[in-house]
Amino acid sequence: MKPVFTFVFLFLFSITxxxxxxxxxxxxxxxxxxxxxxxxxxxLYQDSNxxxxxxxxxxxxxxxxxxxxxxxxxxxxxxxLADYQSSNVNVRRGQSxxxxxxxxAPAGIELEAATVTTTRAMVEVKPDRTxxxxxxxxxxxxxxxxxxxxxxxxxxxxxNDNISVLSRSGVLLYVDGKRLPLSGDDLTxxxxxxxxxQIDRIDIITNPGARYEAEGNAGIIDVRLKKAxxxxxxxxxxxxxxxxxxxxxxxxxxxxxxxxxxxxxxNIGAVRxxxxxxxxxxxxxxxxxxxxxxxxxxxxxxVNWRGGMDFFLSDKHTLGVLVGGQIQDGIHNGTDDxxxxxxxxxxxxxxxxxxxxxSFDDQNQATFNINYRFLxxxxxxxxxxxxxxxxxxxxxxxxxxxxxxxxxxxxxxxITNNFDxxxxxxxxxxxxxxxxxxxxxxxxxxxxxxxxSTNNNFLFFDVNAAGEDVFNDVRSNRFNYEENVxxxxxxxxxxxxxxxxFSGGVRMEITDAMGNLMAFREDLQEDPVNLDYVSFFPSAGxxxxxxxxxxxxxxxxxxxxxxPDYNVLNPFRNQESQLSFETGNPFLSPEIVDNLELGYTIGxxxxxxxxxxxxxxxxxxxxxxxxxxxxxxxxxxxxxxKQTVIGFNIGAPFQVSKAWNAYxxxxxxxxxxxADYGDGVTIDVQxxxxxxxxxxxxxxxxxxxxxxxxxxxxxxxxxxVFEYEESWSLGVGIQKKFLNDQLNVKLSGSDLFFxxxxxxxxxFDGQTSFGEGVWDSRRVALSLSxxxxxxxxxxxxxxxxxxxxxxxxx
Numbered sequence: 001m002k003p004v005f006t007f008v009f010l011f012l013f014s015i016t017x018x019x020x021x022x023x024x025x026x027x028x029x030x031x032x033x034x035x036x037x038x039x040x041x042x043x044l045y046q047d048s049n050x051x052x053x054x055x056x057x058x059x060x061x062x063x064x065x066x067x068x069x070x071x072x073x074x075x076x077x078x079x080x081l082a083d084y085q086s087s088n089v090n091v092r093r094g095q096s097x098x099x100x101x102x103x104x105a106p107a108g109i110e111l112e113a114a115t116v117t118t119t120r121a122m123v124e125v126k127p128d129r130t131x132x133x134x135x136x137x138x139x140x141x142x143x144x145x146x147x148x149x150x151x152x153x154x155x156x157x158x159x160n161d162n163i164s165v166l167s168r169s170g171v172l173l174y175v176d177g178k179r180l181p182l183s184g185d186d187l188t189x190x191x192x193x194x195x196x197x198q199i200d201r202i203d204i205i206t207n208p209g210a211r212y213e214a215e216g217n218a219g220i221i222d223v224r225l226k227k228a229x230x231x232x233x234x235x236x237x238x239x240x241x242x243x244x245x246x247x248x249x250x251x252x253x254x255x256x257x258x259x260x261x262x263x264x265x266x267n268i269g270a271v272r273x274x275x276x277x278x279x280x281x282x283x284x285x286x287x288x289x290x291x292x293x294x295x296x297x298x299x300x301x302x303v304n305w306r307g308g309m310d311f312f313l314s315d316k317h318t319l320g321v322l323v324g325g326q327i328q329d330g331i332h333n334g335t336d337d338x339x340x341x342x343x344x345x346x347x348x349x350x351x352x353x354x355x356x357x358x359s360f361d362d363q364n365q366a367t368f369n370i371n372y373r374f375l376x377x378x379x380x381x382x383x384x385x386x387x388x389x390x391x392x393x394x395x396x397x398x399x400x401x402x403x404x405x406x407x408x409x410x411x412x413x414x415i416t417n418n419f420d421x422x423x424x425x426x427x428x429x430x431x432x433x434x435x436x437x438x439x440x441x442x443x444x445x446x447x448x449x450x451x452x453s454t455n456n457n458f459l460f461f462d463v464n465a466a467g468e469d470v471f472n473d474v475r476s477n478r479f480n481y482e483e484n485v486x487x488x489x490x491x492x493x494x495x496x497x498x499x500x501x502f503s504g505g506v507r508m509e510i511t512d513a514m515g516n517l518m519a520f521r522e523d524l525q526e527d528p529v530n531l532d533y534v535s536f537f538p539s540a541g542x543x544x545x546x547x548x549x550x551x552x553x554x555x556x557x558x559x560x561x562x563x564p565d566y567n568v569l570n571p572f573r574n575q576e577s578q579l580s581f582e583t584g585n586p587f588l589s590p591e592i593v594d595n596l597e598l599g600y601t602i603g604x605x606x607x608x609x610x611x612x613x614x615x616x617x618x619x620x621x622x623x624x625x626x627x628x629x630x631x632x633x634x635x636x637x638x639x640x641x642k643q644t645v646i647g648f649n650i651g652a653p654f655q656v657s658k659a660w661n662a663y664x665x666x667x668x669x670x671x672x673x674x675a676d677y678g679d680g681v682t683i684d685v686q687x688x689x690x691x692x693x694x695x696x697x698x699x700x701x702x703x704x705x706x707x708x709x710x711x712x713x714x715x716x717x718x719x720x721v722f723e724y725e726e727s728w729s730l731g732v733g734i735q736k737k738f739l740n741d742q743l744n745v746k747l748s749g750s751d752l753f754f755x756x757x758x759x760x761x762x763x764f765d766g767q768t769s770f771g772e773g774v775w776d777s778r779r780v781a782l783s784l785s786x787x788x789x790x791x792x793x794x795x796x797x798x799x800x801x802x803x804x805x806x807x808x809x810x
Contacts, residue, residue: 022068022093023069024065025091026063026064026096026099027062027098027100027101029076029102030102031103037060037081037104038057040062040076040078041055043077043550044064044072044089045073046073051067051072051495051498052064065437066379066440066493067091069092071089072091073088078104081104084102084105094377094437096378130204132202134199134202145194145199146188147777148199149202150756154667156691162718165218165219166613167647167671167689169719170216170218170591171216171217171221172215172219173187174220175223176222178389189363193271193302193326195240197250198267198304202224205219205220205222206218208220208560210491210539211491211507213448214559214560214561215563216560216562217560217561217593217595217615226267232257232258233257234256235255235256236253236786236787238253239784240783241781242779242780243781244777244778246276247273248275250269252270254267255267261311262311262312266306266307266308267305267307268305271300271304273299275297275298275775276296276775277296277774278294278295278296279293279294280292280771280773281770281771283633284343284767285766287343287344288341288342289343290338291338291341293335294336295334296332297332298332299331300331301328301329302328303327305325305326306323306325315375317372317375318371319370319371319372319373320372321371325365326363327363328363329360330361331358332358332361333356336576336580337354338355339352340631351403352404352408353404353577353579355577356399357397357400358398359395359398360397361395362394363393364392365389366390367390368387369387371384379437381433382432383432383433384432385430387428387430389426391424392424393422393423394421395421396419396421397418397421398417398418399417400414401415401578416463417462417463417575419461419575420457421458426452429450430449433446438492441492441495441502445488445491446489447488448487448488449487451482451484453482454481454482454566456570458479458570475573477517477518477524478517478518478520479515479516479572480515481516482514483563484512485509485511492505498545499544499545499546501545502540502543504541508534511532511534511563512531515528516529517529529569533590537558538557542555550601550605551603555597557594557595559595561593563590564585564588564590568584569585571584578629580633581632581633581635583635583636584637585638590617591639593613593616595612596612597610606650607650608650609648611645612645613645615644617639617640618642620637621635621720622636623721623722624767625766633769640674640675641675643672643673645670646670647667648668649665649666650667651664659699660698661697663695664694665692666691666692666693667691668689668691669689670688671687673685673717673720687715688715691714692711695707695708703737704734705735706734706735707732709731710728711729712727712728713727720764721764723760724758729753729755730752730755731750731751733746739786742787743786744784744785747782747783748780749778749779750778750779751779756777757772757775757777759771
């Protein structure tokens with residue numbers, strides 16, 4: 001009862017506090033033609049001291065909350081426009097100072113330079129996140145969600161499609177502020193179903209505060225899909241075709257209607273295509289050598305949709321409804337061939353195994369959200385969300401194994417197995433957040449209740465000589481996983497002086513989870529695994545404004561958790577072939593990480609970050625000998641004792657000339673993995689890794705835009721023990737707009753030199769594995785998009801655009 005009492009006490013205490021002497025400043029930035037100016041810097045000064053900085057949104061709007069009562073000078077700046085300055089901006093207690101529409105005057109420069117006024121930078125670094133604007137890069141054309149994550153600053157994707165940020169694993173993935181409950185192949189398939197044309201931006205939050213969910217050791221990656229908010233009726237249509245080894249195509253239409261009372265929006269898209277990966281391994285263990293060659297081809301058809309309405313009930317009340325879903329049919333065809341020999345005489349092949357698999361994979365997903373936002377005062381807000389997500393996956397797989405003589409002429413034996421693997425996931429969430437001014441700062445509190453229910457069946461069949469399925473009740477089982485999390489938080493932020501700002505908070509989460517393995521034979525039944533614990537997650541940050549405007553130092557600390565999901569807990573012995581297995585671990589502990597980051601910003605543009613993280617019980621993927629068959633290899637999951645990561649990141653945009661803009665992101669990290677599993681099985685691995693990404697954009701004559709981008713990734717560690725070598729990639733793109741900028745045509749080529757593949761080695765528990773792999777990364781893509789209807793955003797005095805998109809990542 002004590003954790004529940006603490007939970008209730010913290011929440012009730014939080015709503016008894018009272019408001020202090022602060023107000024709000026808001027307005028809208030327009031150019032001299034009346035168009036919204038997006039992502040402009042808005043700075044507030046008092047007696048030449050910088051008080052607060054914000055950035056205008058997609059509609060040109062900005063809002064500065066919890067500004068102390070007083071008189072200020074406001075300065076707005078944007079590349080290609082003259083600074084806008086307004087003096088005697090007065091803030092009164094509990095009131096909103098609405099400056100209305102603020103119009104920039106054109107700067108005294110060549111007209112060509114003014115064309116950047118509606119161009120979003122590819123990467124923006126904000127106080128709490130890094131924003132990768134997908135629409136800010138031509139070379140995103142033809143990419144899917146997983147490809148785009150490979151290009152995002154500070155993000156890496158390994159050979160098994162595991163995602164890490166700043167060399168830290170355990171990323172929590174969101175779509176439109178909602179946690180995506182998928183992992184493993186299910187997550188990979190979903191990300192591949194998203195196209196660059198559907199994605200607006202990717203937010204990377206490396207050190208979330210107490211308001212954010214504590215799950216995710218490396219922070220949160222939030223994929224934000226496009227949503228039109230222009231007034232009147234308008235929409236767009238797009239079509240992209242790309243060619244690598246295989247063809248892909250996708251298309252979609254979207255539209256919205258907006259007036260002063262509502263905003264209705266929706267889109268529907270379709271994707272069809274193929275991809276492949278080819279992997280080679282040389283595995284040595286138990287006096288056996290296996291030379292393995294895999295080739296996998298995936299074909300999929302996907303239809304996805306999303307729609308919603310925001311009802312602006314009054315200036316203070318907004319109600320939003322959002323629904324979305326997708327249906328995907330996929331076919332996987334793979335070969336997995338082995339040469340089996342004695343380790344002492346590796347050139348003398350003992351026998352061959354021709355294996356592989358064919359699977360038919362169906363996914364059906366639907367999500368529903370109701371959002372209510374109440375603004376009782378300009379500097380107070382209440383946000384309530386109700387969510388339900390339904391995910392259904394079905395996989396039917398055939399896995400043949402043929403043993404042959406070394407010359408491949410004679411079949412020694414054939415063993416075929418069939419698998420039926422349905423997965424059902426249901427997620428229920430209630431969340432509320434409240435913010436109010438307190439003691440010259442902003443106080444926030446909230447509650448989140450979530451339930452995740454996962455049902456997995458693993459049905460294993462032996463195929464007899466007559467070709468009939470015979471149910472194997474020893475190899476088959478069911479695994480159900482239920483997870484309930486009850487969370488509350490307190491957060492407070494305020495200026496301590498003209499130069500120093502503070503934010504701090506604590507989040508408490510009560511976790512009640514149970515994994516239940518149900519065998520089909522009573523003698524194989526195991527006891528359920530219960531996980532019940534209470535965790536506290538403090539966070540704190542200090543920001544120091546240096547003497548020159550735009551220069552600041554920021555120090556942030558946060559503690560986070562990564563709970564094992566159903567994929568890694570599930571103890572099924574999944575058979576890729578008779579020499580390759582994958583097994584979950586129901587006894588995994590959650591991993592806890594402490595993150596410390598020091599950031600330095602120059603002129604709002606150049607960003608430097610030094611980070612340190614230490615993780616206990618790091619959940620990691622390991623390659624080791626199979627415990628049943630001494631010839632076979634197995635992929636398992638276990639906890640490391642400790643992982644330590646020290647990292648450094650630089651993000652810098654440059655305007656080389658009026659026709660040449662560049663962006664550079666460079667990161668480096670040192671990783672130290674430590675574990676001792678007894679019986680001489682240890683992990684003691686260190687690696688220094690680095691990554692450099694560059695993008696150069698050129699404004700050419702006749703309104704053409706040309707882009708060159710690429711990365712170079714140095715060696716590093718995937719999982720606990722796999723040490724990989726360097727890789728690199730280079731892409732180009734060109735863009736031209738027609739019909740008064742309504743028709744946009746893009747042509748791009750990615751990984752032109754086909755150097756983005758991987759190679760490396762794993763040494764663990766008596767097994768040494770040398771591997772390399774490539775995938776369908778070298779592609780040429782053509783994209784057409786057309787915007788129709790009213791594309792101008794009209795002036796609005798009320799707070800809008802909140803609705804179902806507001807307060808999403810909590």
